[in-house]
Amino acid sequence: MDVTRIFERLNEAQRRAVGAPPGALLVLAGAGSGKTRVLTHRIAWLVEAQNVLPPRILAVTFTNKASREMRGRIGKLLQASDDGMRNLWIGTFHGLCHRLLRMHFEEAGLPKNFEILDSDDQFRLVRRVLREQQLDEAYWPPKQMQWMINQHKEEARRARDLPAGEGQQQILHRVYRAYEETCQRLGMVDFAELLLRVFELFRNNQLLREQYQRRFEHVLVDEFQDTNTLQYRWLRLLCDAHKNIFAVGDDDQSIYGWRGARIENLLGFERDFPGAEVIRLEQNYRSSGNILNAANAVIGHNAGRLGKTLWTDAPAGTKVRLYAADNEFDEARFVVSGIAEWVQNGNRRDSAALLYRSNAQSRVFEEQLLSEGMPYRVYGGLRFFERAEIKDALAYLRLISNRDSDGAFERVVNHPARGIGAKTLETVRRRARDQQISMWKAAGESDGELSARAAGALQKFRQLIDEMAAAAAGMDLADTTEEMLARSGLLAHFKKDRGERGETRVENLEELVSAARNFAADDDEDAPDELSQFLANAALEAGEGQAEEWEDCVQLMSLHSAKGLEFDLVFLCGMEEGLFPHQRALAEGNQLEEERRLCYVGMTRAMKRLTLCHAAVRRLHGHERYARPSRFLSEIPDEHIEELRPSRISRIAQTNNAASHLELGRRVLHKKFGEGVVVDFEGRGEHARVRVDFAGGESKWLVCAYAELAPA
DNA sequence: AATCGGGGGCTTTTT
DNA sequence: GCCCCCGATT
Numbered sequence: 001m002d003v004t005r006i007f008e009r010l011n012e013a014q015r016r017a018v019g020a021p022p023g024a025l026l027v028l029a030g031a032g033s034g035k036t037r038v039l040t041h042r043i044a045w046l047v048e049a050q051n052v053l054p055p056r057i058l059a060v061t062f063t064n065k066a067s068r069e070m071r072g073r074i075g076k077l078l079q080a081s082d083d084g085m086r087n088l089w090i091g092t093f094h095g096l097c098h099r100l101l102r103m104h105f106e107e108a109g110l111p112k113n114f115e116i117l118d119s120d121d122q123f124r125l126v127r128r129v130l131r132e133q134q135l136d137e138a139y140w141p142p143k144q145m146q147w148m149i150n151q152h153k154e155e156a157r158r159a160r161d162l163p164a165g166e167g168q169q170q171i172l173h174r175v176y177r178a179y180e181e182t183c184q185r186l187g188m189v190d191f192a193e194l195l196l197r198v199f200e201l202f203r204n205n206q207l208l209r210e211q212y213q214r215r216f217e218h219v220l221v222d223e224f225q226d227t228n229t230l231q232y233r234w235l236r237l238l239c240d241a242h243k244n245i246f247a248v249g250d251d252d253q254s255i256y257g258w259r260g261a262r263i264e265n266l267l268g269f270e271r272d273f274p275g276a277e278v279i280r281l282e283q284n285y286r287s288s289g290n291i292l293n294a295a296n297a298v299i300g301h302n303a304g305r306l307g308k309t310l311w312t313d314a315p316a317g318t319k320v321r322l323y324a325a326d327n328e329f330d331e332a333r334f335v336v337s338g339i340a341e342w343v344q345n346g347n348r349r350d351s352a353a354l355l356y357r358s359n360a361q362s363r364v365f366e367e368q369l370l371s372e373g374m375p376y377r378v379y380g381g382l383r384f385f386e387r388a389e390i391k392d393a394l395a396y397l398r399l400i401s402n403r404d405s406d407g408a409f410e411r412v413v414n415h416p417a418r419g420i421g422a423k424t425l426e427t428v429r430r431r432a433r434d435q436q437i438s439m440w441k442a443a444g445e446s447d448g449e450l451s452a453r454a455a456g457a458l459q460k461f462r463q464l465i466d467e468m469a470a471a472a473a474g475m476d477l478a479d480t481t482e483e484m485l486a487r488s489g490l491l492a493h494f495k496k497d498r499g500e501r502g503e504t505r506v507e508n509l510e511e512l513v514s515a516a517r518n519f520a521a522d523d524d525e526d527a528p529d530e531l532s533q534f535l536a537n538a539a540l541e542a543g544e545g546q547a548e549e550w551e552d553c554v555q556l557m558s559l560h561s562a563k564g565l566e567f568d569l570v571f572l573c574g575m576e577e578g579l580f581p582h583q584r585a586l587a588e589g590n591q592l593e594e595e596r597r598l599c600y601v602g603m604t605r606a607m608k609r610l611t612l613c614h615a616a617v618r619r620l621h622g623h624e625r626y627a628r629p630s631r632f633l634s635e636i637p638d639e640h641i642e643e644l645r646p647s648r649i650s651r652i653a654q655t656n657n658a659a660s661h662l663e664l665g666r667r668v669l670h671k672k673f674g675e676g677v678v679v680d681f682e683g684r685g686e687h688a689r690v691r692v693d694f695a696g697g698e699s700k701w702l703v704c705a706y707a708e709l710a711p712a
Numbered sequence: 713a714a715t716c717g718g719g720g721g722c723t724t725t726t727t
Numbered sequence: 728g729c730c731c732c733c734g735a736t737t
Contacts, residue, residue, distance in 0.1 A: 063726065094727045118727080191727045226726095259725065358723050360729085380725085417713065540727065560724045582723055598724080621722060622728035 003049045006041055006077075010034075017279045018042045019049075020246075022218070024239075024273035026266070027248040030310045031295075031604035032286030032566065035248055039222060040070060042246055043088070044077040046218055054080075054088040058216040058238070060096065062223050064541045066564070067091050070222070089216070093231050095540055097194040100201075100212075102528065107208060108201045111187040113402055113532060116539035120386065121407050122146055122190045128410075129179045132433060135171065149176050153192035154230045154260050156199060185436065186406055192230070199234045213241040224249030224269075228260035236272065243273055251306050252299050255560060255598045257591070267306065284310040284604075286566055288317025291610045294640040295603040301635050302593045318609055319642040322633065325615040328361075328574075332368040335571045338611065339554055340372060342569050349375060353555040353567040355602050357580040361573065362556050369554065379557035384515075384543030389494060389505040393512055394538055396484045400469045401531045404438035413443075413461055416493035420461065424454040464488070477530050478517035485509055515543075559602045570606035572599075575614040576627035599632045611644075626677065628666075667712035668692060673700065675712050 007015050014034055017027045018041045029035035043059060046052040061067040071090045078084070089096060098116065105112050117125060126149065127142040152162070159177035164170060183189065189197065202209040219239050221227070224247040227235070239245045247269065254263040270276045284292055292312050299305070325331035339352050354365055359380050369376045384390060392415060398408035414420040427450055432442035443458045450458070468487055472480040485491040494505040519537070521530040528536075555567065559580075574580055581595035603610060614629045666678045676694035691701050692709070702709065 092727065116727095194727080256725075258723085360722080363729090542727080558724060579723095584723065619728070 003045070006045050006048060010037070010041060011283055013279060013281050013283070014038050014041070017281070018045050020277060020279070022050075022242075022244045024243050024245050024269070024276035025247070026224070026269045026276055026278045027246070027281060028278060028306055028308055029248050029250055029281040030284060030308050031250065031253060031601070032284045033281035033310065034283075034285060035222075035250075035281065036066075036070065036073065038281065039220060039246075039248055040073045040077055042220065043074050047078060052218060054084060056215065056217040057088055057220070058096070058218070059088075059090040059220040060222065060235070061090070061092055062226055064092055064095070066222055067095070092540070093234070094191055094194050097198040098536060098540060100198050101189070101194065103526070104201060104208065107205055108197050109184075110189065110197070113528070114187040114189050115398065115402060115405060116194070116536050117183075117188050117190040117407070118386070118539045118542070119146075119191070120391065121188075121539075124407055124410075125182065125188065126175075126179060128406075129175060129182055133175060133178055135175070140171070140175070145172070145175050145179075148172055149179055150190075150192050151260075152176060153190075153196050154228050156196060156230055156233060186404065186438070187402075188407075195230050195234055199230060199237065202234075202237050209237070210241070213238060217242055218244045218246065220246040220248075222248055225251055225254040225263055225266045226256050226261045227265050229262055229265075232262065232265040245273065250308075252302070252308065252597055253563065253601050255563065255594060255601060257594050267304075278306075280308050282308055282310050284312045284314075286607050287312065287604060287610075288314050288608060290316050290319045290640045291603065291606050294320045294610070294636045295600050297637055297640070298596060298603065298632050298635045299600040302596050304593070320603075320636065320640050321609070321611040321642050321644050323611060323613045323644045324629070325613055327615050327617040328364045328619065329368075331573055331613050331615045332364045335365065335573060335611075335613065336368045336372050336374060338571065339569070340374065343374075347568065349552045349554045351568040352571075353557065353562065353565070353569070353605065354571045354573065355557060355559050355562050355605065356573050357559055357582060357598075358574075359558055361579075365556060365573075375551050375553045376556055377553040379555070379561045384508070384511070385538045386542050387505075387508055389490070389508055390512055392490055393481070393485060393509060394535065396465075396468070396488050396490070397481065397531060398535055399440070399465050400472055400480070400484065401529075401535060403440040403465065406432070406439045409439045409443075412488070412490075413439075413458075416489045418461060418489075419457045420454065424450060424458065427454075428458070472531070477519055477521075477534055478513055480531065481513050481516040485513070559598050562605050563601050566605055566607055568606075568608045569611075570602070570609070571611045571613060572602045573613045574618070575612050575630035575633055576618065577630055578625070578627050579618070579620070580630055581632070596632060599630075668709040669712040670694070670702070670707065670709055 006018065010018060011034075014037065017025065017038050027035075027038055029038065039059070043057060046057060047054060059067075059070060061070060067090050071085065071088075074080070074088065074090070075085050080088075089099075091099070101108050101110060101114070105114060123142060123146055126146045127137065130137060130140055130142055130145060152159075159173055159180050162173045162176070165173050183193065202212065216238060219235065221235060226249070235245065247266075249266050251263055251266050254261060254266070257263065270278065287295070289312055292310055296310055323331070323334055325334055335354060339349070339354075342352055343349055356362065362378050366376065366378065385394070392412055395408035395411040398405045399412070410425070413425065428439050428442045431437075431445065432439045435442065440462070444462055446455055464487065468480075468484050471483055475483065491506065491509055494502050494509065496502070497505065516534060519530075519534050521527070521533045527533065559572075578586070580599070581592055585591035585595045612633060614627070614633065616626065618625055618627060667675060668678060669675050670692070673692070673694045676692040678690050678692055690704060690709070694700065
């Protein structure tokens with residue numbers, strides 16, 4: 001056991017964290033401070049220096065990607081065999097809960113073959129429940145109902161825990177209750193349910209709780225600032241006996257408040273775990289000095305931080321560049337030419353990233369990149385297992401695996417078309433509802449209510465699925481998938497769709513076959529069959545946004561997607577008030593700090609060069625908008641900034657002292673014309689003129705020196 | 713059953 | 728202004 005090997009590549013703070021005595025420990029890990037390194041080394045230290053057995057350790061992450069990466073790094077560190085690593089539980093909250101529920105489905109009150117609903121499946125089920133409850137979707141938007149249900153679940157509230165309520169409340173609760181009942185009846189588990197079930201299981205079952213509290217003697221959590229209420233309660237329950245929790249997070253990088261993440265979990269850690277130690281990792285190994293200091297200055301404007309100041313040994317490097325574009329096209333031209341130059345200087349394209357606040361901004365950049373012939377990759381959008389054709393194929397597989405899967409039945413019973421129309425389905429649906437049976441079973445009953453043709457079509461469909469299932473029994477997963485694609489007519493359906501869209505869909509379906517071929521199922525004796533595992537995996541891990549792209553590409557993504565990544569060259573675009581910080585965040589009032597954290601996250605992605613851009617004019621929602629530069633820009637001290645082109649906006653002020661309050665987008669008041677907005681300017685000194693769009697619809701050029709424009 | 717067009721909406725995302 | 732969804736139309 002060579003403990004020095006574990007410590008030798010760590011700095012002082014990292015060592016303190018890795019070698020801390022058991023107990024509650026909060027590691028505040030700044031951007032680029034070696035967070036994953038500390039987590040992985042902590043586990044190595046527990047195993048090698050403390051002789052903790054790997055099955056005694058539980059490590060929780062948020063994304064599959066993070067858990068894969070951690071598993072890989074620990075494997076290398078421990079030089080453990082695959083078998084040794086299998087005993088080490090590393091996974092996402094949802095993945096771990098799924099595993100626990102598979103093992104304890106009975107105690108959790110679930111059928112053995114329970115199915116996982118992804119967000120889309122859940123949405124469809126909610127919509128179905130609404131229809132069954134005779135509620136008008138226009139008044140009760142399924143999206144909002146879904147949100148409401150998840151909200152309750154994340155606070156560990158069941159429908160039965162809610163007061164009866166009145167009016168709207170009463171109906172909401174009725175929907176929630178009906179949704180719960182339907183899920184239970186059909187053996188469906190949505191994402192939040194995975195966690196809630198295990199939480200309730202541990203809470204209500206003392207034996208099991210104590211068993212797992214003993215088993216997982218050491219609990220480690222990554223991205224702790226992203227935990228929601230339920231996840232945090234889940235963790236506390238699990239650690240209740242020993243309080244050995246090693247939580248790593250960064251309050252400054254909390255950017256998911258809008259989806260339930262509670263930064264309070266991090267801020268209140270010392271209160272919830274009395275005697276907890278807090279260690280700060282403040283040495284940054286990523287960015288050069290100017291970039292880091294600029295980012296520090298921005299985040300310094302947030303109140304209510306736990307407090308941390310990152311520093312670096314690295315040289316100051318180039319200053320943060322600031323470009324004031326005329327409009328979004330100018331911005332795109334500037335950015336793309338900057339990347340072209342970077343590439344000409346011998347750098348890789350994929351070391352350059354283009355970051356923005358909202359995905360819609362990517363379009364202009366894409367057009368420019370396309371016209372310059374520069375390969376790029378846009379992150380975001382639908383992921384592999386979320387694509388319609390893939391979900392269609394999965395629905396067939398789900399039916400093969402479980403005939404009672406109503407969601408799957410509804411999705412493909414008439415897709416491709418086989419003469420089973422809306423009327424027939426309505427009858428089947430009603431029958432299923434009345435008798436509390438699945439649609440599959442309802443479709444199999446012949447009570448003479450349906451026309452012979454409709455009944456025949458349903459029988460044919462049932463026969464098709466049965467045949468596919470029978471064939472599947474003697475085949476492996478990939479062959480089953482291939483057979484299903486052929487027999488169902490799905491592949492043929494998309495093949496006759498000429499054009500690019502159909503082509504991509506066929507490619508995706510073919511890709512699904514290779515995904516099935518490469519799928520490594522768990523072959524424990526108590527593991528579910530291969531197909532069930534594949535389906536669960538598809539729900540829990542939606543896969544990459546695009547088929548793996550090996551070409552060296554410029555990276556385009558939202559600021560949120562960029563978290564956790566790093567690039568030599570970063571362009572942070574669209575830094576305008578209203579866009580970033582976003583209008584909706586400003587309107588909500590308390591969300592400015594999260595926007596600022598997002599800015600901090602974006603800036604700290606850059607290793608060598610960071611360029612910030614804003615445009616004076618931007619077309620947004622069909623209107624030209626004149627926006628002031630983001631307040632975040634003015635929060636960066638001048639000493640770290642190099643202005644590549646003075647802003648047109650500040651030029652108005654520079655060229656005309658008398659009109660220094662004038663800038664594009666500013667509301668002004670004119671004695672005669674009333675209130676308006678400054679939309680353009682020209683000239684300098686006493687000749688400076690501005691164009692003002694007045695509220696009455698008139699647009700006028702006014703000479704600043706005479707017009708006496710007052711701020712509105 | 714596919715296609716057209718009107719209407720609404722329009723921040724960020726993982727599981 | 729663009730995109731997606733839904734309903735109506737062929």
